[in-house]
């Protein structure tokens with residue numbers, strides 16, 4: 320109890336400091352922030368998180384944040400989750416046969432062996448209305464044997480099963496939302512043995528329009544987080560409020576991933592206008608937020624989600640598919656397939672099961688990559704520190720024409736100040752280079768790296784001693 324009081328006093332002090340900074344510009348330099356340690360929070364009931372202002376949580380040192388008790392199932396998504404979601408290809412046209420076919424393909428095509436685990440039904444799995452007791456019920460024609468039957472089928476293959484719902488009164492496609500039914504729905508998911516919940520943000524007015532919209536979003540998501548915990552089955556909680564309420568500041572305490580943008584579209588570099596909303600190409604998703612800010616919030620158990628992938632869908636070339644997949648890997652986004660994997664080309668399968676690229680995403684260090692610099696006007700270089708002092712680099716040609724580049728290692732200074740990582744190149748500090756899509760060695764960092772990249776093509780390499 321004493322510790323909790325101490326924490327409250329510290330929070331109050333921190334808050335007062337923030338307020339006094341805001342209201343009185345002439346105030347002398349505020350006293351330094353107290354030094355928080357994980358021990359101070361060790362016995363804190365997780366529900367106390369909800370009393371802590373977002374700014375306070377956001378500014379805690381990473382090592383304290385990581386060790387604080389959380390309002391979510393622990394030990395899930397220690398590396399970004401991998402799986403398949405129905406929305407990008409099938410929208411609400413989903414049914415029992417589709418789920419079974421996808422589960423079969425996971426096994427027969429080697430996707431399960433490559434690490435893909437979750438099969439998630441997005442919007443449209445429910446009947447249009449709840450039953451007389453207020454329970455969600457499966458859509459009678461799409462799922463005549465119920466949801467538990469499909470979950471059982473998926474589980475029997477050694478895979479995990481997920482569903483979608485929404486924090487509003489209705490889902491984005493107009494099916495019953497969870498608002499006011501959170502605990503009842505969480506119990507139903509536990510009964511059906513659901514392992515994953517994607518939770519959307521449609522039909523939430525008036526909460527969305529309030530002055531403190533961040534606080535309201537956080538509260539709406541925390542109700543569902545607590546309901547899932549109370550229901551007792553560990554569920555991976557995937558938030559989907561499109562980055563509208565800065566989830567990277569607060570969601571890591573109650574969820575395992577949060578969407579950072581609006582919906583992806585099956586194009587590399589375009590904006591699709593749907594009247595009241597837009598969907599976004601791969602490049603638009605990449606650029607929409609300041610990745611340098613977002614990456615500070617990500618780590619084992621809590622990831623920035625750049626949306627389900629469009630790899631393999633019409634609209635993207637092979638090189639664009641490769642770049643899209645590698646960018647999602649390097650930015651530690653969940654790798655959620657969004658294509659019809661039962662009918663995909665050999666090239667698409669090769670991209671999606673490239674174990675060298677997947678290994679970047681699943682690296683145990685869990686550090687999200689960053690944009691290092693742009694050279695020759697169009698070659699954007701992304702870098703990612705990996706476990707064992709290895710690094711990944713991605714050279715993306717953003718231009719619509721081929722481009723060449725020469726990269727001289729001796730002039731490169733690649734460092735990650737936030738996570739305290741640096742790679743130095745010299746005649747005595749030499750790394751071997753592996754091209755991860757071609758699967759071949761490219762010499763070492765003694766000589767400059769030269770390459771030619773087609774429109775939207777990437778060279779993805781791993782540096783290793």
Ligand code: GLA
Pocket residue numbers: 406441442483490491492519559581582
């Ligand atoms: C929102 C989400 C999508 C999808 C649809 C379903 O647009 O962002 O990913 O879940 O709703 O209606």
